Amino acid sequence: MTETKIETSVKEAHAYTPGLKVKKRVKTLKTRLLPIPGEVFVKTGDTVDYETIIARASVPGTPTIIKACQLLNVNAEDLPAFMLKKVGEKVEKGEIIAKYSPFWGLINRTVTCPVTGVIESISDDTGQVIVREPPIPVDKKAYIPGKITEVIPQLGVVIETDGAYIQGIFGLGGEKHGKLSLVVNSPDDILTEKEILQEHKGKIIVGGSMVSLNALKKALELGVNGIIVGGINGITINEFLGYEIGVAITGQEDINLTIIITEGFGKMAMSRSDFDILKEFDGYDAAINGTTQIRAGVIRPEIIIPHKKFSLESGKYIFEGGMRVGTLVRIIREPYFGKIGIVSNLPVQLYTVESGSSVRVVEVNVEGENIIVPRANVEIIEE
């Protein structure tokens, strides 16, 4: 292996990791679709609320498999001869659907239907009968209040809402809504079970730097809808869920509480911009969704607070302009994790950091002190 000398030229550099979206007031569009085609109840221009049912589908009922040939003690291929009901016929729970009476009726074996439904199939291969229960109506709710801007025939709608929009870094649990309730004084405060009260039932609690396991348990017990907080211990999540998460693909947890983490794992003060918005809208209704998928095609958790209090901002990320001297950034890895500062220099040359690695760095002025961090370890903050 031979070393190759390189010439360098100093130009303004660019960077890298985009920050999470934090907007005080912005237009947000949500597409809401049924799992299978059905009926859409609203039209373009209609106004909807969180709980408005915008569409309904009728999905096939649950199939119940009855091992009929075993119950009758006959061969599978003989089953159709002993069936009292045909495919397509309705049956009631408790009704006899097959009967076998050998030895001149001395022995009577019957199959009683365990559910109400329709006979879907009678198999002479397996000797099984499938009874399909009545169709189940499945509703799609609006999730966010706003105006219908588009109807997708038989499937759903696009809803536009106007309000604050905050992206979290990681979340658990699905869509919820409720009134925001700030229960800490500062972004550094830890959310414990003491702050969670009976009155928080159905609300979304906003904490500071961390949430304890007992606080999560109490929130669940009291019927709190959501918790928004800066950090959480990895172990707390394992203990709360009862299992360990391997990759960041969440949202389907079997918990009745949505949790949104804004900064990361461990004790981490919530970013001032997030905290200030959540404080500003304390008592307002909000929609939250903890669904996270960190892989190509990333999905981050979200907080949407509908309001018309401030002037409308552009939905664009300011990152599109790139990182320059003067850009406000947050450091997202130790040893300066969570610190916020202003970019003071973007040197082109590689720099050897404490680990011994030679990497491209950024100089960040944090409270008057210039610190050097790898460029990959900062994200841009929207001002």
Added chain:
Amino acid sequence: MESKKETTWKREEGVVSHLTKLEEEMKYILVTDVGSTTTKARLFKKTNDGWRYILSGEAPTTVEAPFENVIMGVRNAIREIEDLTGLEILSKDGMIIKPYSKGHGIDFYCTTSSAGGGLQMMVAGVIKTMTVESANRAALGAGSIVMDAIAIDDGRPDYQKIERVRTLRPDMILLAGGTDGGASTLVMQIAEIIAASDPKARLGVDYKLPLVYAGNKRIHPAINKLMGGKFALTIVDNLRPTLEIEDTEPARRAIHELFMEHVMSHAPGYPSLMKWTDLDIMPTPAGEGMAVQLIASVEKKNVIGVGLGGATTNVYSVFDGRFVRSVSANLGMSYSICNVMKEATIDNILRWLPFKMEKSALIDSLRNKMIRPTTIPQTLKSLMVEHAVAREAIRLGFRHHKTIATRLKGIKMAERMGGDIFEQTMKETYIDMTKISIIAGTGGLLSHAPLRVQSLMILTDAFQPEGITKLYQDSVFMMPHLGVLSTAFPEAAWNIFEKDCLVRLGTVIAPSGTAKLGDPVINIKLEMPDEKILEKEVNFNELIRIPLEEDKKAKAVLEPKSNFDIGGGLGKKIESIIYGGVVGIVIDARGRPLIIPKEDEERRRTLLNWYNSVDFYPNDKLKVL
């Protein structure tokens, strides 16, 4: 590697038919690898010494909003090269300037990709405790993460199953159910649920979701009719042909191949990237695998290679001429880092750290890497944590590889919970570590390790070589780049591979066996290039580093004690030529299998001794940890 005639790289016919310039007149080639975490650009230049590597530009891969287009990361990586060289490669509108002319542009661009990340699957079948369990085993055995298992009898209504498929956005679905000639209605029913869910692939509209069917063979035509148009359907043998027999192998291999060809390289922006490249985009493991095969072919030895990535760990072996590749799509250093923690356990990661660290702090640190995958370690402790995870990811990846590199041994009856008895085809790996002569490593973490000895020790701890093994390393991570380049310009790729890519780290001499602490393991006599004789009795648990430069060799007489084997049999003396490298010779008398003390204080003391004895990390920094 002396002769270029011996390379196995050949130009593929018609591959460079659309060159904008004659090959002889070309001056610059740019190759990228769009990894799941980082996009790495490498610039090559024609010099008097043939084609050579000039420098690198790297930037996080842009799969997240606001970009959601890998092209942005490619541009950022190229701009780094522009900054460092002054060569203008991108036009004002961000396109690659081709061909090179008067200080602007390049002549040829190609890329590999693993931007799609790991493999997250759903499995579906009829009975939860039977076919679905078998399907689960097949998917896990293929190195996948199973997001959910859907069964007719899983207690959820159909609409919930449909919503689950939609919201989880799996990369692939394995559908099984029914014995051959047995139940067909229920298999079709679960197939209909999957079809009704009409899952949208997370990687773009131009892309059909791969679906592997491994159920009742009687309904192949019906499955084809139902699924053929909607999915990229692959039909394989039933994984449960009878109630008593489970054969997950065909499904496992199909999943593995489909992942590499159809999922791994795709990502948002893939169609645009295809328009930029002068060659078809190659999956990263294909490029890495070509490099490992080249090493084996030129050296005529058994070789193991590893590509340690952000979302996957790819292991390659060439053993007695047979090439096998495994992609563990659940093990990696960024997106999949917590899955390594889950599979390996936190204790097994902690065991490599020579300083005190609370388990909860380690868990939080790994979880933070998972949610911010493009960050890099700044502190030494943070680097050591990643090195600890790397060993476990490779160890597990190699374990997975050995389940694929197998020969048939027999059939055994196995009984599972619930009294369900089935036959399992027994297979054992043919990989014998004493017959592996070379271990080669690539991937961001290994190539960017601040000290080369760190890569050597990570590979040694993870693979635990036995006997005499040479260790190689990709200098700056360009094996995939050269793999894809070799399909168009094999001689250029070979010249760069030999002169700029392959770093000979050194040779590890590791007697296999075990003994008590301090017991003698082996007598070593080395005749060094300057004719000095170095003789030493090495004791159990000792680790010794002897400098021997990259192009130098030493004559060795190795005489193991009666309970140790250095390749010739227990207690058998051997004579051999030992090759040097940038690290030198490492005598590893820690025994095989390698055992790390359980007691915390003793473990840390032992690790510090090992690390200090080979200068794994700067000794002055280790002291103050």
